[in-house]
Amino acid sequence: MKIILSALLCCIVSASCVNANATVNIGGTRLLYNGDKKEVSLSVNNPDSTPYLIQTVVDNLTSDPKKPPFIITPPLYRLNGGKENLMRIIMTGGLPQDKESMFWLRVKAIPSAPREKNTLQIAVATSIKLIYRPTALKDINVEKESGKLSWRVSGHKLEITNPTPCFINFNEIILAGKKLQNVSYAAPGTTTTFDLPSGVNGGNLQFSVISDFGAVGSLHSTSV
Incomplete structure (x- = not known):
């Protein structure tokens, strides 16, 4: 029984190491949304040969239960190996016009699992800052x-x-x-x-x- 458990643990650790290194590339470490724009875009690139399921959401910086006023298209999609996709972020509600607002834009990449093998698949999550800057502050440094x-x-x-x-x-x-x-x-x-x-x-x-x-x-x- 101990031998079986040890072998199973080795398989899990090995799978973790292989998949933890796999990821996608996000086009930037932050995203600035100027108030005079109708939308902003963010590129996601998959340099691997493995397809990924990409899920993207906008979260508040704090535990504020109010939903952030943004929609993302597409919010969930398949990104094949060697391909790039451009996501659109659109503001749907009002934000203060006398100061900036900041949110987390979270991108989760889930690798596809080979059908013939029992492997542990690890979702790789990346968080970048989404900063909304009102039109009145457009030229601020x-x-x-x-x-x-x-x-x-x-x-x-x-x-x-x-x-x-x-x-x-x-x-x-x-x-x-x-x-x-x-x-x-x-x-x-x-x-x-x-x-x-x-x-x-x-x-x-x-x-x-x-x-x-x-x-x-x-x-x-x-x-x-």
């Missing part, structure tokens, strides 16, 4: 806006106040020579907190942000 952030240390936390109408997505934050872990973004008009490294309570602060196209900006310096 996130890199410049990040210079308006206010920084302060409160206990074991770094507080960041964002007075701008933009989502500021951080690449890194370094305080007193130590990099903060798990930094994400500062939402417009809010104060965000991140944990400080052990033993750090102030000093020279450096940070960089990510542009609309996924590029890392220059390193900014200030002090707290």
Whole structure:
């Protein structure tokens, strides 16, 4: 019985390793939806020989139960090996026009299973940020806006106040020579907190942000 279980476990692990490396390519790390556009598009490419079932949904950043005001066409489709498909994202409801809104666009790729073999198929999920920018903010520069952030240390936390109408997505934050872990973004008009490294309570602060196209900006310096 132990021999059978061991053999079965080896098969499962082997299948996991093979399929975990298989994936599809998404056309970008984020998607900007300008308010003056009727829709935006996102390309999905399958470089493998294996067909995939592609499922795409838009989720809220938080646990807000309200459904995001977007539809995706097609939301579910087969993508054959060596092929590319263009998905359309269309806004169906109203969003604030005085600040940006941000969501998760999730793309799940499920490989097809060979009929003649018992294999473990693993769905590979990719999440990118979908940022809605109202028409009034069309020409805004996130890199410049990040210079308006206010920084302060409160206990074991770094507080960041964002007075701008933009989502500021951080690449890194370094305080007193130590990099903060798990930094994400500062939402417009809010104060965000991140944990400080052990033993750090102030000093020279450096940070960089990510542009609309996924590029890392220059390193900014200030002090707290």
